[in-house]
Amino acid sequence: MFEHLQNKLSEALHVFKGQNTITEINIASSLKKIGRALIDADVNHKIVKSFIQRIQEESIGKKVLTSLNPKQLITKIVYDELVSLMGEKNVEINISRNPTIILICGLQGSGKTSFSSKLAFFLKKKNKYPLLVAADTHRPAAIDQLELIAKKVNIPVFSLKESKNVIEIVKKSIIYAYKQNKNVIIIDTAGRLAIDEIMMEEIEKINQYSQPNEVLFVVDAMTGQDAINTAQSFSNVLDFDGVVITKLDGDSRGGVAITMSSVVKKPIKFISNGEKIEDLEVFHPDRIANRILGMGDIVSLVEKVQEQFDEKRTKKIYHKISKNRFDFNDLFEQIQKIKKIGNIKNIISMIPGIDKYFSFDGNQKDSIARIEAIIHSMSPYERSHPQVLTDEKRINRISKGSGVALNHIDLFLKQFHDMNKIMKKIHAHSGKKIVKDFIYQIMNKENNV
Ligand SMILES: Nc1nc2c(ncn2[C@@H]2O[C@H](COP(=O)(O)OP(=O)(O)OP(=O)(O)O)[C@@H](O)[C@H]2O)c(=O)[nH]1
Ligand SMILES: [Mg+2]
Structure with missing residues (x-):
C-alpha cells in the first residue's frame, strides 16, 4: 500500500548507516531524500516543506543518546511527525445510538457502494445488525449492485425500486429497521460533485431528515491531490464527520492518506485497499506511520x-x-x-x-x-x-x-x-x-x- 514511499524513506534514512553523529551534511542529504520521497508519494509540496523544516528543527541540537544511533533518532522524529500529520489518533465512528444512522457520500465512482457494504460487513463482525439502504435513485443499476454485494455476505438491503424520492426511501428504511431490529442503518447515496447544486441540495435534505450520527465522505486515492480538493469543497457545503479513502491498493502513492486530515481538518476513519469485502481497515495514524517506516504493523x-x-x-x-x-x-x-x-x-x-x-x-x-x-x-x-x-x-x-x-x-x-x-x-x-x-x-x- 505504501511500498514505494517505504522504500524511498528507507533509502533516505540509510544515509545515517554507520554514522555516529548527526552532522549538517548527513542531515541535509537525508532531508533532501525524505522530501523527494514525499513529493513522489503525491504529498503537497507546501506540506513537504514544513514537514522537512520541523524534522530539521527537531533533529538539530538533539544529542544522540548512547543507546540510539542517528538513524534511530531521525526515524523516531520522522515517525512522530508522520503521526502528527495524519491526525495523531484514530477517531472512531460513533455507533452508540440505536439505531445508528450512517450517511455515505462522495463523488461518482469513488467507492461508496463498495464501502457501504464493507462497513456493514465490518459492523456485523462486531455483533451489530446493519441494514443497507439503496438511496441512489440516479443510476439505474445502483440498487442491483448493492443487493448483489450484500447478498454474498447475508446483509439485508432496503430499497424501493419504483421510487425516485430519496426522502421516502430513507423514511421507510428507518421504519423498516425498527421493525426488523436493525441497529445500524447505512445509507448509500448517488455520486455527486460539490458544484452540482441540485445534487448537493438532495444530500443536504437526506442529512436534515435522517439526522445521521456519522456522515462519511468517500474519496478515491487514485485521484491524488484532487481527492483532497474535492473533500475540501464538499466540506464547505456538507459538514461531514470523517473521510474514507479507497483504492489505496492501486497505483496511488499514498499521499492522500498522509495529508488529507491536516488539510481538510477532518479525520480519516477508514481506508480501503482492495475489492474484496474484507479489504477495509480502521485508520490508525500510528500504525500507518509504523508501516510507512517499514517497522511493520x-x-x-x-x-x-x-x-x-x-x-x-x-x-x-x-x-x-x-x-x-x-x-x-x-x-x-x-x-x-x-x-x-x-x-x-x-x-x-x-x-x-x-x-x-x-x-x-x-x-x-x-x-x-x-x-x-x-x-x-x-x-x-x-x-x-x-x-x-x-x-x-x-x-x-x-x-x-x-x-x-x-x-x-x-x-x-x-x-x-x-x-x-x-x-x-x-x-x-x-x-x-x-x-x-x-x-x-x-x-x-x-x-x-
Ligand atoms: N482496487 C480497488 N477497487 C475498489 C475499491 N473500492 C471500490 N473499488 C472499485 O471501484 C469501482 C467503483 O466502486 P463503487 O463502490 O461502485 O463506487 P460508487 O462511489 O458507489 O460509484 P457510483 O455509485 O457510480 O457513484 C468498482 O469497480 C469497485 O470494485 C478499493 O479499495 N480498491
Ligand atoms: Mg454507488
Missing part, C-alpha cells in the same frame, strides 16, 4: 489475526511454537487462515521483514502457492518432523513432486526455520506493551546491520 496484524483464529487453537499453536514443535501441518493450516483474512499482500506488508521470509522472487501470492505445493509433496511424517528435511534424497523427491526448484526448496526450509524464530519471539512477547518493544527491537536490529 504488528498491532493491526494481531487484531486481524485474532478475528480469524479462535483462541483455543491459537493457544495450541503458541504452545507448539514455544516447545519448538511447530511443523509443516501447522504452517499449512496457518496459510489457509491467512488466506481467509484477506489480501495476502496487505497482510504480509504488516509483518516487519516478512517479505524476506515469504517470498521467492517478490511475488508473494505465487510464493504462497509454491509453499502449499511443497507441503503437499511431503510425506505425513516429514510434515510433522521438519528436522528430517536435511536429507538430500527427501528434498530431491519433494522438488520433483512439487515442481519447485531445489534452490527454492532450500530457501523455503531456511525461511521456515527463521520464521519459527520470529514467531517464537512474538509468542514470548505477546501483550501490547511488549509488542511495541518488539517493533523497536526489530528496528534496532535493522539499524545495527
Whole structure:
C-alpha cells in the first residue's frame, strides 16, 4: 500500500548507516531524500516543506543518546511527525445510538457502494445488525449492485425500486429497521460533485431528515491531490464527520492518506485497499506511520489475526511454537487462515521483514502457492518432523513432486526455520506493551546491520 514511499524513506534514512553523529551534511542529504520521497508519494509540496523544516528543527541540537544511533533518532522524529500529520489518533465512528444512522457520500465512482457494504460487513463482525439502504435513485443499476454485494455476505438491503424520492426511501428504511431490529442503518447515496447544486441540495435534505450520527465522505486515492480538493469543497457545503479513502491498493502513492486530515481538518476513519469485502481497515495514524517506516504493523496484524483464529487453537499453536514443535501441518493450516483474512499482500506488508521470509522472487501470492505445493509433496511424517528435511534424497523427491526448484526448496526450509524464530519471539512477547518493544527491537536490529 505504501511500498514505494517505504522504500524511498528507507533509502533516505540509510544515509545515517554507520554514522555516529548527526552532522549538517548527513542531515541535509537525508532531508533532501525524505522530501523527494514525499513529493513522489503525491504529498503537497507546501506540506513537504514544513514537514522537512520541523524534522530539521527537531533533529538539530538533539544529542544522540548512547543507546540510539542517528538513524534511530531521525526515524523516531520522522515517525512522530508522520503521526502528527495524519491526525495523531484514530477517531472512531460513533455507533452508540440505536439505531445508528450512517450517511455515505462522495463523488461518482469513488467507492461508496463498495464501502457501504464493507462497513456493514465490518459492523456485523462486531455483533451489530446493519441494514443497507439503496438511496441512489440516479443510476439505474445502483440498487442491483448493492443487493448483489450484500447478498454474498447475508446483509439485508432496503430499497424501493419504483421510487425516485430519496426522502421516502430513507423514511421507510428507518421504519423498516425498527421493525426488523436493525441497529445500524447505512445509507448509500448517488455520486455527486460539490458544484452540482441540485445534487448537493438532495444530500443536504437526506442529512436534515435522517439526522445521521456519522456522515462519511468517500474519496478515491487514485485521484491524488484532487481527492483532497474535492473533500475540501464538499466540506464547505456538507459538514461531514470523517473521510474514507479507497483504492489505496492501486497505483496511488499514498499521499492522500498522509495529508488529507491536516488539510481538510477532518479525520480519516477508514481506508480501503482492495475489492474484496474484507479489504477495509480502521485508520490508525500510528500504525500507518509504523508501516510507512517499514517497522511493520504488528498491532493491526494481531487484531486481524485474532478475528480469524479462535483462541483455543491459537493457544495450541503458541504452545507448539514455544516447545519448538511447530511443523509443516501447522504452517499449512496457518496459510489457509491467512488466506481467509484477506489480501495476502496487505497482510504480509504488516509483518516487519516478512517479505524476506515469504517470498521467492517478490511475488508473494505465487510464493504462497509454491509453499502449499511443497507441503503437499511431503510425506505425513516429514510434515510433522521438519528436522528430517536435511536429507538430500527427501528434498530431491519433494522438488520433483512439487515442481519447485531445489534452490527454492532450500530457501523455503531456511525461511521456515527463521520464521519459527520470529514467531517464537512474538509468542514470548505477546501483550501490547511488549509488542511495541518488539517493533523497536526489530528496528534496532535493522539499524545495527
Ligand atoms: N482496487 C480497488 N477497487 C475498489 C475499491 N473500492 C471500490 N473499488 C472499485 O471501484 C469501482 C467503483 O466502486 P463503487 O463502490 O461502485 O463506487 P460508487 O462511489 O458507489 O460509484 P457510483 O455509485 O457510480 O457513484 C468498482 O469497480 C469497485 O470494485 C478499493 O479499495 N480498491
Ligand atoms: Mg454507488
